[in-house]
Amino acid sequence: MTLLSSTPPFVDLQWIREHPQAGSVVLADVRWYLDGSSGRDAYESGHLPGAVFVDLDRWLSGPASRQHGRNPLPIPAVFAAGMSASGIGDGDVVVAYDDAAGVIAARLVWMLRRMGHPAAVLDGGMAAYDGALETAAPVIQPRAFAERPWPADLLAGIDETVEDGAVVMDARNRDRYEGRQDPIDPRPGHIPGAVNVPCRGNLEPDGRLAQPQQLRENFRKAGIESADGVISYCGSGVTACHNLLVMEHVGLGLGRLFVGGWSQYGHASHLPIETNRPVSLGEARE
Secondary structure, eight states: OOTTTTSOSEEOHHHHHHOOOSSOEEEEEOOOOTTOOOHHHHHHHOBOTTOEEOOHHHHSOOOOBTTTBSSOOOOHHHHHHHHHHTTOOTTOEEEEEOSSTTTTTHHHHHHHHHTTOOEEEETTGGGGOOSOOBOSOOOOOOOOOOOOOOOGGGBOOGGGGGSTTOEEEEOSOHHHHHTSOOSSSSSOSBOTTOEEOOGGGGBOTTSSBOOHHHHHHHHHHTTOSOOTTEEEEOSSSSTHHHHHHHHHHTTSOOOEEOTTHHHHHTTOTTSOOBOSOOOOHHHHHO
């Protein structure tokens, strides 16, 4: 069994304690906020003991633009440099967390796993940790992290989202999906034909993942019983990664990421949008 295959997409603190790995475990704090608040400031105010801070804007995203979206993937050389500078090496297992129950940290974990690197989201995020937090940052020694290309077969371009037969999944909250409001992107609504599986619907009230049976049922209700052919998107390719990791977690497969998300699609004025909420058969009878 390889180190990657022995590392599930989601782990808890007990798993970390009970599963010695071939390499060291690096805790990565990936706090990031849509309103522009500083994740680093949050990290410096208190983080899990020994955790390093991974800057989503600097290391997990390329330059923002209307043509490519708010958080496109960085070039592999930038990602590799960022992992090295963060003290993450090729032999390490990364467990990433945030203060949003993992829906932000999922971006780093998806990027690492799709490059063949062992990584997992800490189930429940910071709220799952009941010990004292640290404010001092650890001394980081740069580590060797190999540069690898992004897997083209697990990415989808904007034109593929509107192809006939495309199975497109929107991870945003329902109000943004329906077009009732959008605090940051133009043209409120969603990609025509997309189904809505809000990533936060993967979570229990305490922030931990729902049981696998319930997670599979959430996807089934949206018409998804396999990740084959599924394209996941959100505002800018961050929380969409959570849905992809959850599908992997419950055995549905890997799916593909449309990393540009609504921040790219919404600016493409030549492409159609939908704002009407689809009506289910049950609702039609009411």
